[in-house]
Amino acid sequence: MAIAYRQQIDDDTEFALWRIKESAEELYKQLQLNEEEKAYTKKLIKSKRYLHWLGTRVLLRKMLRTEEYIDCKVDAHGKPYLVSLPYHISLSHSFDYAAVMISKTSPVGIDIELIKEKVERIAGKFLRPEELSFIAPEHKIQQLYVCWCAKEAVYKCYGQKEVSFSDNITLHPFTFQHHDTLMALLHKDEVNINYEVSYMQYEDYMIGYVKG
Template identity: 45%
Template sequence: MPIVFRKNIAEGTELSIWRIAESADQLYSKLQLDERERAVFDSFKNQHKRSLHWLGSRVLLRTLLNTDKYINLKIDEYRKPYLANLPHQVSISHSHDFAAVMVSLNGPVGVDIEEISPKIEKVAFRFLLPEELSFIAEKTACAGIADGEARLHHLYACWSVKEAIYKWYGKGGLAFQGGIILQPFPLEKEGCVRAKVLLDGQWREMNACYREFEGYMLAWCY
């Protein structure tokens, strides 16, 4: 199984990326699925990419947990994954040829991976405040890439960080624009961002981190 990135975030907290290369049959053979899970898989097994994402993220989860036992992965009412028979918190993301999984024994986690594409320019105003767009315009310097590309990568760093925070929270109803406010940060290949997050009517400050990886943007928080 081609794990291409693995990071120990903290004691009991780990993140990994896997490049999806196996066939659906190869992935399926590595899993223990109950009747409910087989029914879920059968409902979209004719959707090739979705099948690979679903299977691949579960095989990666099994690898991170390092267990041969049955893993009872379920989805709650807010579409947040959880492990019904294990103490770990889990977050899952996938984009095109990659799957990302983050697990922790210490509390909630959030992970996001996105393929970097110019299409984000059309929707940036929907998830970023004017002041966030302004600091991106002011901080386009990034070693080794042109300003236009730097802006694109900066937008994706912001998007993925907000997505990771949203998944960390896991209860829905958290607005990307206005509910998660990012402090200005310089774009680097890997870095961390300070954010203010509106949780249950109270503002909370927290950190989230990002990393550019082979034309994708990865972000995580815990």
């Protein structure tokens, strides 16, 4: 397995992308799974999610550089965590790519999406009017995907359910670049957290990532 892209954020944090070229059988052989995980994968075996699930776990294993069993569970809010290793993690996938972000010190969030024109039709569902107002016509589709990936990354980093992208996560105005940062505010009840979200375009994909 070859990692397609890897970026060190700081001494304790990095993310990586991997293009899924192997078959599900080849990926499965690279993993150590317990009985519960084996039963779960059998439910996924006929769906695209099966390849994605395997791909993110194999990539996680490569990034952690271990041959030991990795106990990766999901909490009540759907956030993955490692039971016995001192890392915060975030997982994402889209079509041919898996993405994993890890940190020893802080919660993290990452999202990868294949850039498609259809995002324009749903933009009003995850952006407020004032956010839509700073979308530049010349980079409309790309910038909309930056907004989606940034909000998804913040949501994953925060790690709590019932957060509305339009009502609870606000993006400050920004100008689209192929690799840059933007500011986001998560506001819900008594919670107000500012995030500096990084984003980049990789081939035909957009990636948003953040460290809490």
